[in-house]
Amino acid sequence: MYRDLATLLAESCVGGLGIAIDLVAQRKVFPYSLQLAYYRAFLEALVKCGQLAKNLGEVAKLTFDVSTDNKYNAALLYKIMREGDPDLFEWLHPEISFVPWRESARVQVGDLLAFEAWKALDHTVGPVKRRRRSWDVLRATGRFETLSYSEEWFISLKDAIDSGNLGKQVNFSQRDYEQWLSTNKRHHDLSNQFLFLDWVKRRDEQQKIRKI
DSSP states (O other): OHHHHHHHHHHSSOOEEEEEEOHHHHHHHSTTSOOOHHHHHHHHHHHHHHHHHHHHTOOBOOEEEOOTTTHHHHHHHHHHHHHHOHHHHHHBOSOOEEEOGGGOHHHHHHHHHHHHHHHHHHHHHSSOOOOOHHHHHHHTTTSEEEEEEOHHHHHHHHHHHHHTHHHHHHTOOHHHHHHHHHHTTOOSSHHHHHHHHHHHHHHHHHHHHHHO
């Protein structure tokens, strides 16, 4: 059945991008960090969808597999990203939808590609190294792609943080975040991290306006 589904997908006009992040590598390099992997992939998916929508000249409305754990933060991050990027604001619909995968054939198609992305990463960093015929069929169409982030990417990120280069690029430090939490009487969690990043963006925009 899986082979038949992959073949149907390859013979359709559908295309897709799967993003896989090595959670073992994240825990190794950042053992005490919040679970940001889902949102790292989520952000990349938003940017890619926005680029595709712009190229096609059509506004994209996105539907995600519903998850009690991620629904609020995903909707919050979507709003922040869309309103903070002119291209995303223009080419992504103001609303996103969440549905149970059992009720959406489209989400199930996305799950199939996500599974291929996961297996591609697993067969690269895991003990078993092999290629999947189903992925070979999909990739041969030129419409499907997978991206993987593993230990090398996390090490590079940690080096950027430890050296202070990342702080210079994003224009804030850990102390800024802690001060923001204290001032606003908030605690450290993913939702407040996203709200803080939105505050930084708006702060920097106001500073640019004052300079002009």
